[in-house]
Amino acid sequence: xxxxxxxxxxxxxxxxxxxxxxxxxxxxxxxxxxxxxxxxxxxxxxxxxxxxxxxxxxxxxxxxxxxxxxxxxxxxxxxxxxxxxxxxxxxxxxxxxxxxxxxxxxxxxxxxxxxxxxxxxxxxxxxxxxxxxxxxxxxxxxxx
Numbered sequence: 001x002x003x004x005x006x007x008x009x010x011x012x013x014x015x016x017x018x019x020x021x022x023x024x025x026x027x028x029x030x031x032x033x034x035x036x037x038x039x040x041x042x043x044x045x046x047x048x049x050x051x052x053x054x055x056x057x058x059x060x061x062x063x064x065x066x067x068x069x070x071x072x073x074x075x076x077x078x079x080x081x082x083x084x085x086x087x088x089x090x091x092x093x094x095x096x097x098x099x100x101x102x103x104x105x106x107x108x109x110x111x112x113x114x115x116x117x118x119x120x121x122x123x124x125x126x127x128x129x130x131x132x133x134x135x136x137x138x139x140x141x142x143x144x
Contacts, residue, residue, distance in 0.1 A: 001056075001085070003092045005047050016055035017046045017073075024075035031132040036073075044072070045096060049089050056080045057089045061096055064106070069097035071107040090120055098143050105143060111135040 006013040018037065025031040040062055049057040059074040071093055076085045097105050109117050111128060117139050118124075126138035 001049055001051050001088065003047060003049050003088070005045055005092070005096060007045060008042050010046075013048055014041075014046055016048045016050075017058040017060070020048070020055050020058040020075055020077060021073055023077060025073070025132075028078070029132075029134065031134070035132045040072070045100075047089060047093055047096065049085060049092075051080070057085050059089050059093050061093050061100075063100070063102070067101060067103040069100070069102035069105045071097070071105050074107070086116060087120065094141075094143060103142070103144055104140055106138065106140045108136045109139050111137060114139070 004013050008014045021036060022033075025036045026033055040060075044060040044062040047059045047061070048055045057076040057080060060072050062070050062072070064070045071090075074086065074089060074093075076089070094105060107117070107122070108131060109122070114124065114137060120141070122139035122141045124137045124139050128135050128137055130136070
């Protein structure tokens with residue numbers, strides 16, 4: 001498996017990221033497309049994990065404050081879950097955040113994924129809130 005990182009200008013990579021996101025968020029979880037594909041696409045770095053040439057996981061990173069990276073849209077195709085793919089994506093996106101100067105990363109996790117992120121060192125800093133009809137919590141991790 002290999003990971004590619006780019007922007008919306010990298011059309012093939014960005015289209016692959018959107019393909020995985022559509023399958024997971026829009027089709028599987030019924031998130032409206034207008035909520036999934038938002039105003040932050042252009043300013044984000046997009047990451048895609050490939051199995052050969054097949055995109056199987058995706059995520060994005062943007063900066064919300066000086067030294068704070070916001071990790072978003074982490075998704076893994078159902079047939080690849082439970083195989084360490086999510087951890088690979090998170091390791092790569094955290095490394096990208098460090099490279100770009102982040103001291104801390106933040107994400108809004110679906111509550112069912114909270115244990116996954118806790119294992120990776122994230123801490124919950126919010127009450128449960130709804131986003132696209134799905135319960136979430138905000139989590140943070142220091143990169144220092």
